[in-house]
Amino acid sequence: MTELPARRLLLVHAHPDDESINNGATMAKYAAEGALVTLVTCTLGEEGEVIPPELALLASGFEDRLGPHRVKELAAAMRELGVRDHRFLGGEGRWRDSGMRGAEQNRRPGAFWGADLDEAAAPLVEVIREVRPQVLVTYDPDGGYGHPDHIQAHRVAMRAADLAAERAFRRDLGEPHVIGKIYWNRLPRKAAEEAFAPLPAALPGLSFPAAATVEDVPGLSDDDAVTTVIDGRAYAGAKAAAMAAHATQVEVEGAWFALSNKLAQPLFPVEFYELVRGRAEGAPETDLFAGIA
Ligand SMILES: [Zn+2]
Numbered sequence: 001m002t003e004l005p006a007r008r009l010l011l012v013h014a015h016p017d018d019e020s021i022n023n024g025a026t027m028a029k030y031a032a033e034g035a036l037v038t039l040v041t042c043t044l045g046e047e048g049e050v051i052p053p054e055l056a057l058l059a060s061g062f063e064d065r066l067g068p069h070r071v072k073e074l075a076a077a078m079r080e081l082g083v084r085d086h087r088f089l090g091g092e093g094r095w096r097d098s099g100m101r102g103a104e105q106n107r108r109p110g111a112f113w114g115a116d117l118d119e120a121a122a123p124l125v126e127v128i129r130e131v132r133p134q135v136l137v138t139y140d141p142d143g144g145y146g147h148p149d150h151i152q153a154h155r156v157a158m159r160a161a162d163l164a165a166e167r168a169f170r171r172d173l174g175e176p177h178v179i180g181k182i183y184w185n186r187l188p189r190k191a192a193e194e195a196f197a198p199l200p201a202a203l204p205g206l207s208f209p210a211a212a213t214v215e216d217v218p219g220l221s222d223d224d225a226v227t228t229v230i231d232g233r234a235y236a237g238a239k240a241a242a243m244a245a246h247a248t249q250v251e252v253e254g255a256w257f258a259l260s261n262k263l264a265q266p267l268f269p270v271e272f273y274e275l276v277r278g279r280a281e282g283a284p285e286t287d288l289f290a291g292i293a
Helices: 018-032 053-058 066-081 117-131 148-165 189-196 199-205 233-245
Strands: 008-013 036-041 085-088 135-138 181-186 228-231 251-253 256-258 263-266 270-277
Touching: 008 018, 008 117, 008 148, 018 036, 018 066, 018 228, 018 233, 018 270, 036 066, 036 117, 053 066, 066 085, 066 233, 117 148, 135 148, 148 181, 189 263, 199 263, 233 251
Parallel strands: 008 036, 008 135, 036 085, 135 181
Antiparallel strands: 181 270, 228 270, 251 256, 256 263
């Protein structure tokens, strides 16, 4: 095996853009500090809505060519974050975006929501045993806000973490590996309220027609759910550039961005986590690798 960097961080996400929106500053920071940052994305995001009118034909309801386009957007985003190790779960296009909860795409053959859990976990076990991360980041059991692919990404990530550690499981996928610390993404209400506070005053200077409010943000968590705070303010520019690289999904203007609903919302250069496996060092903890030998 080639020599691995001392610190290794694995992130598991559902669609291209989720990584930059949720963890862009964290990824840029650890990549800049020399850690191996590995991103596994579970689908190509084929069912996303398309913001730029000139690209509208890519959408699944028209020519259905959004997936390959988003592969390129993701590659561009990774260049902005300095992340070189990026993979799609089971290979590009193995599982497809399931669409929003209740959409008929949920039941389509190949939709990630319908994937067999152990079948989908196996290629992730192989990645875990190869890059041997000390830290895993993924969503909470509700997928942050209930999107079927986010819920499934959570299940697959947690299952793969367990299976990768099992001595008896699929030795053809590599030597067993125990991930020391597992985190779920969090956005605490208080931090969200603070970030939204200056938005009404900033809105007239932006091209977005309206502003979101805190109540528009799905999946806010209680402040005391947060164990770990990563101050990525030095990497805010990289995060913004990575988000902007997902141009079919995100529009960025300075410290603000909008999704396809066009509602301005704040970009978070400080990112929040809940440690669910392993021991936190400090309250709040300020380094995902704290306590790792
Ligand atoms: Zn997503």
